[in-house]
Amino acid sequence: MKTSLNYGWHFKEGFSKENIKTPLADYEEVDIPHSVKRLPVNYFDERSYQGIYSYEKYFDAIEGQKRFFLHFDGLMLQADLYLNGNYLGHFISGWVQIEVEITSYIQKKNNRLLVVLDTREDENIPPFGKAVDYLTFGGIYRGVSLLSYPENFIKDVIIEKADKTGLKVSTLLEKEEKVTYSLSDKEGKLLLQTDKNEFTIENLHLWSLEDPYLYTLKVSIPSDERTLKVGFRTIRIDQSGFYLNEKKIKLIGLNRHQNYPFVGPSLPKSAQREDALLIKELGCNIVRTSHYPQSEDFLSCCDEIGLLVLTEVPGWQHVSMEETWRKNFLFFIEEMVKKERNHPSLIAYGVRVDESKDDDELYSKANEIVHQLDCSRVTTGVRNFKDSNCLEDFYSYNDFSCSGLSHGLDDPKTVSGAKGKALLDTENNGHMYPSKMYDPTNRRTEHALRHLRVMNDAYKYDGYLGEIAWCAFDYNTHKDFGSGDHICYHGVMDIYRNKKDCAYAYLSQKDENPLIHVTNIPVSGDQDEANFKPFVVFSNCDEIKLYRNEKFIKTFYPLKKEYPYLKHPPFLVDDFIGETFSEGLNKKDSTVIARALNYVGDVGMAHVEKKKLIKPLFVLMKNHVPLSKVYDWYSKYISCWGEKAVTFKLVGYNKGTEKVTKILEPSVSFDYQVTAFKKELVNEETYDVARVSVLFVDQNHIQQHYAFPSISLETEGPIECLSPDILSLQGGSVSFYVRSHKVEKEEKARLIIHTDLSDKVVEFSVR
Numbered sequence: 001m002k003t004s005l006n007y008g009w010h011f012k013e014g015f016s017k018e019n020i021k022t023p024l025a026d027y028e029e030v031d032i033p034h035s036v037k038r039l040p041v042n043y044f045d046e047r048s049y050q051g052i053y054s055y056e057k058y059f060d061a062i063e064g065q066k067r068f069f070l071h072f073d074g075l076m077l078q079a080d081l082y083l084n085g086n087y088l089g090h091f092i093s094g095w096v097q098i099e100v101e102i103t104s105y106i107q108k109k110n111n112r113l114l115v116v117l118d119t120r121e122d123e124n125i126p127p128f129g130k131a132v133d134y135l136t137f138g139g140i141y142r143g144v145s146l147l148s149y150p151e152n153f154i155k156d157v158i159i160e161k162a163d164k165t166g167l168k169v170s171t172l173l174e175k176e177e178k179v180t181y182s183l184s185d186k187e188g189k190l191l192l193q194t195d196k197n198e199f200t201i202e203n204l205h206l207w208s209l210e211d212p213y214l215y216t217l218k219v220s221i222p223s224d225e226r227t228l229k230v231g232f233r234t235i236r237i238d239q240s241g242f243y244l245n246e247k248k249i250k251l252i253g254l255n256r257h258q259n260y261p262f263v264g265p266s267l268p269k270s271a272q273r274e275d276a277l278l279i280k281e282l283g284c285n286i287v288r289t290s291h292y293p294q295s296e297d298f299l300s301c302c303d304e305i306g307l308l309v310l311t312e313v314p315g316w317q318h319v320s321m322e323e324t325w326r327k328n329f330l331f332f333i334e335e336m337v338k339k340e341r342n343h344p345s346l347i348a349y350g351v352r353v354d355e356s357k358d359d360d361e362l363y364s365k366a367n368e369i370v371h372q373l374d375c376s377r378v379t380t381g382v383r384n385f386k387d388s389n390c391l392e393d394f395y396s397y398n399d400f401s402c403s404g405l406s407h408g409l410d411d412p413k414t415v416s417g418a419k420g421k422a423l424l425d426t427e428n429n430g431h432m433y434p435s436k437m438y439d440p441t442n443r444r445t446e447h448a449l450r451h452l453r454v455m456n457d458a459y460k461y462d463g464y465l466g467e468i469a470w471c472a473f474d475y476n477t478h479k480d481f482g483s484g485d486h487i488c489y490h491g492v493m494d495i496y497r498n499k500k501d502c503a504y505a506y507l508s509q510k511d512e513n514p515l516i517h518v519t520n521i522p523v524s525g526d527q528d529e530a531n532f533k534p535f536v537v538f539s540n541c542d543e544i545k546l547y548r549n550e551k552f553i554k555t556f557y558p559l560k561k562e563y564p565y566l567k568h569p570p571f572l573v574d575d576f577i578g579e580t581f582s583e584g585l586n587k588k589d590s591t592v593i594a595r596a597l598n599y600v601g602d603v604g605m606a607h608v609e610k611k612k613l614i615k616p617l618f619v620l621m622k623n624h625v626p627l628s629k630v631y632d633w634y635s636k637y638i639s640c641w642g643e644k645a646v647t648f649k650l651v652g653y654n655k656g657t658e659k660v661t662k663i664l665e666p667s668v669s670f671d672y673q674v675t676a677f678k679k680e681l682v683n684e685e686t687y688d689v690a691r692v693s694v695l696f697v698d699q700n701h702i703q704q705h706y707a708f709p710s711i712s713l714e715t716e717g718p719i720e721c722l723s724p725d726i727l728s729l730q731g732g733s734v735s736f737y738v739r740s741h742k743v744e745k746e747e748k749a750r751l752i753i754h755t756d757l758s759d760k761v762v763e764f765s766v767r
């Protein structure tokens, strides 16, 4: 029986020995997940949360039970635990669970648990020892529970096999006894009951990306039972590709760091789940938990929504020769497998320190541990060099060779270490081209295009299982990395989980929901020389018609030649004149002049290649057009200088049917678009959270990327914002998390967002 212990902890910075026996005084009351410090989103000192902290929790034993364990889903980084003044031991957690038996120390009522948490980076524990490009923060940041059992109980249930041939389970008991297994379908209908630990299922409903069907398995002995979700699927990875249920799938995904703004990784289930949903929403089929095992809530959501997972041991480039460090590394390997092996979404374990050098002694042990503990999955290891000795089942390589728009990934044949094995690209882009929400449009556009360029190459090369780009969300990092403000702006979404333009490039690869997204909108003055520059459209339409002030200009088609392997290549709108040019010239001459005007607009007056103007000059001379006239035309058609702003309309078609329209016009009226991820906050094992995002948009609902207004937050009722009360939008958007407080019965709560335009109110219910 599991009793969560997440509410009502006492928390205090520091530790004094007398608190082993005597209660904490002058504490703060907190709930778990908890972060030892609320931090600014950027520009802070990573030493500020590193130290020793005391947490105290009172709880009662569960009557009638015989054996008791404390279970921590994750605390950062290590802790000494005391129960009723007795020392339970020193534990390393970080990203793995701690379970400790307390049967001999527990009393019926009012047990006092003291957690002395050490959040300091420790060079004996991976990833520490050298520089690390991510922050770990500090706190009891995942759930805590009391496990209470009768004399005989189920210690663990391991799904050894769940595929099209059926199920094989192994159950670890305290004392041997007959075990019963019952399997129910999604609707709860009992399908079979047996005392065999291996069986087949009639009319098996397989787990897949489109239909992540989960059965419920109940494992029982007379005195105890466990329930778990099971997905049946067959995974095959070989040089010819990745196969799910024998269907070949190109893996396309994102890396995820687990930190959130202001609170590090300390957010409960709803936030973890939303991250998985966001990655799936973008059309990804895989996520890599770079670079450590992540929350069970995140992984369970991946099971439920059909998002494959490549998990990874904690680490970053550095492998120490110190025995303790190496022991801890292998401890993490073992605990990672034990924590995660029952997730159907999990396809492989990353058993090398990300981007580390070869270390056959260490990595052969790591591989061996995984294969002993999980006979149904394979291993890999992530490198940033091509000729590594591959002890794993397949080779993973971070290919950062994309440094522009002409090349995405290296030919897989050049990754010599992967010879004879399958190859996955586990990182690309990232630091090669960071991009912020408020970057100039061209940079945001190129960021998005580079991701598509890599994706194109992943589809192109059969030799790649796929690619997992760096990365899903911007993340906090050490002072040695990032933009000097403790953030790496490598995300497809920003740290607030708001979509950058790049996210729309991903969305445009999906068939559902007709989309037209323009990053570098043609407005006067945002580009050099105040010209209309060609602009990029991310769309899943097969043709787009452009209108200028309601006049048809031209039909555009996806860039199939440049991105031949993408399902929906981007479009380039590079003609602002089309057939509309008629200044008394004949059709042929008009075309020549229109083309020249578009060309000059694109490259800029100062960069024109003279030879490209010979033909147009000839046309002008032939028609006796003075140069001053040409300047007028240029202003009228290409540069908005001195002209009234233009309205463009893009209409997207699929198979000849109109699907979507986008208006690009000057922004004249504005509003704050507020979205709460959920409005019903439910206190369960712990408090609930909802991300609230605030976008500053114009009359066409287009995010205004140069907007930095401040908003202030006020709450009424049992909720709280896990952020400063005053926030400023960053490039037209920001988000924050609202948490629930405990209530006796359902209550209403209100969030009031004060803005310079009007107040926005979000109503929540809390139960």
Ligand code: GAL
Pocket (backbone or CB within 6 Å): 133, 290, 291, 354, 355, 384, 398, 427, 429, 430, 431, 432, 470, 490
């Ligand atoms: C890789 C590393 C990642 C991240 C990324 C930034 O080398 O594995 O953790 O630092 O670079 O692009």
